[in-house]
Amino acid sequence: MFSFIARRIGTILLTMLCLTLVVFFLVNLEPNLKKLAISQTEMHTPADQLESWLVNHGYRQNFFVRYGQWLGVVPKHPITDPATGKTTQRFSFCNDPTEPKFSGVLQGDFGCSTKFKTTVAAKLFPALGATGLLMFWVLAVMVPISLLIGILAGMREGSRTDRTLSVASIASTATPEYVSGVIFTVIFASWLGWLNGSAASASQGITFYNFTLPVITLAIYGIGYIARMTRASMVEVMTQQYIRTARLKGLSFSSVVIKHALRNALIAPFTVIMLQFPWLLTGVVIVEVMFRYQGFGYTLVEAAGNNDIDLLLGCSLVSVFIVLITQLISDVGYAFLNPRIRVQ
């Protein structure tokens, strides 16, 4: 078990290294650097000044040297004026070093956000906190509802309850966030006026009024999927021999479901819930943009729209980490919950 986890963590680190290298390559394509230089200098700057801005801020160094600097295995250098030999900070707004030193991700320095004029850490971690709050409420709504739907549907396969709930869950998986968000806003905000169509005020403090729409919008897409998986698992468990034995012993249907079936049927949904995180990440981006909630997704869109290199790298690192670590947790948890599975 221990060597399994160690091997998986090794793979995760390798994957993260490869992916950040790919992201680094893509954000450093020539058109993207041009876009960055134009947004960082005054309006109508001539081409040669754009070029000198790029050279000055170190964007014209060798690709691998710069990746190494970001990673923290090559020292970062301040800007040196060739005429006077005086050194200045690369970006004054985030304490860049004035003398060469190793300062990358490995040292805990995520770099400098050119869009928000601050360090990436100062921007990214509060945003992650805000998104964590959103995720918590989404899971708190999504998991109980979807498990309940799945169990009710899978309890008696082919019954009318099963058919109705199955079609309802198919309908919910066919409704992406940008569709359900619009429909919910139209119904609850424009028409009934019960809820707020914007979650911008949620940064100051969340209330039922401003936070419900983002949460249900994000939850609805996942509910259908998890409910269908729970149903399938429940249907399978209900056909097992030990359920028949329990019924023949004379136990009531409800006690068979609760005591015998439920625990075995909930192993598979656990994996599914864990693997929902990559989907939730995409959903978070859409929902946060739609409801103007200042979280991780909003930061990612701003970073990508302005080609904010370090911030975008930070965002990809975080999201890839979340995706891979939830996969690991789901594998380990599956083996833990189901003693019949042994990890080699």
Add this chain to the structure above:
Amino acid sequence: MQTEYISAFDVVLGVLWRFWPVWVALILVMGASFTYKKRLGLYGQLFDSGVGIAGVFICLFWLFTAIFASTISPFDPLAQVSVMKDTLPGAIEPASKLVYYFGGDKLARDVFSRMVYGSQIVLIIAPAATGFALMVGITLGLPAGYYGGKIDTLLSFLANLVLAFPVILLFYLLVTPGIMDTPIPYAMAGLFFLFPIIFFCVLFWTRYKNRPDRLYILLGITLVVGGWIYTGLVFDKDPLKIVHIDPNQLNIFVAVVFASSPGVFRIVRGLTMDIKTRDYVAAAQTRGESPWYIMLWEILPNARGPLIVDACLRIGYTTILLGTLGYFGLGLAPESPDWGTAIKDASRLLRSFIHPALPPTIALMSFVLGLNLLADSLREQSMKD
């Protein structure tokens, strides 16, 4: 000048009337399918359940809407008639006396016509991109599952690499106006579009290599047709000027194929690993068939059930992805009538007008729902056997 309106009842009747070519085509196809369902195999079995009928009905409805779009829609999806700006559903356009059935949007375009034309974009890109993703996934997944070992480790690692990327980040990196200036989209298109040609060449070669009369004809057709489409799509140098794709559409296409082929790869790999332990594969190995013959002519046909179901679900998922791209304004032109872009435009103005938002959202939802119902019913039918 006061805009004149028709009543809500007339709007419903008018919309139903505008779809007349779709109804005619639907009655013909559904009627024929019902009559001959015993002889139609898996497709015929779909008509045994309500869910299946609903799925086929919705999918065919959008298919025919896309085909007859120019007949159904009363206006040009890009035409702006300034008096019709933000008009409510049922407004009569003064010049032609035609009706804006679902009202006008903020640029005074007909919401109904835009929704109808939007179906064309979705129904061309989504199935085609899914088809290419299937080709890539199958061509790589079969050897990974069959041989195992180093090939499997390498390909699985690459697939997991792509899958670990949140889709939205991938799109923000791959579908930007800037990337069109670099050779990356063309290189990726060149790579992905090669897979169908390779697939069909190997397919025919393994089957007919002892019958040159058939082999040369089939290989020739594959290479000529494949090469023709290939030059048209990748280099935009089709000598006949028929196959053509806009650079930004190519970019979207490539990004969508890239994002969904690892999923297909995983499924095909899993199915192959399962099927290769069967007796008929062992029999083929004993006969001395080549590995690629076994993969393409023994394993693949027996994996078709789950693959068809997955393809249905995947077209729906691709539709959702296209909508996401449109919603974030990536790739597609800002005035493009596709559903995602329409939802983006309308959702910003929800406080003042809600009517431009509803038609594209309901269209997208119903199409994906139709595909999901179809997949569900197909899965149920294949489990019966």
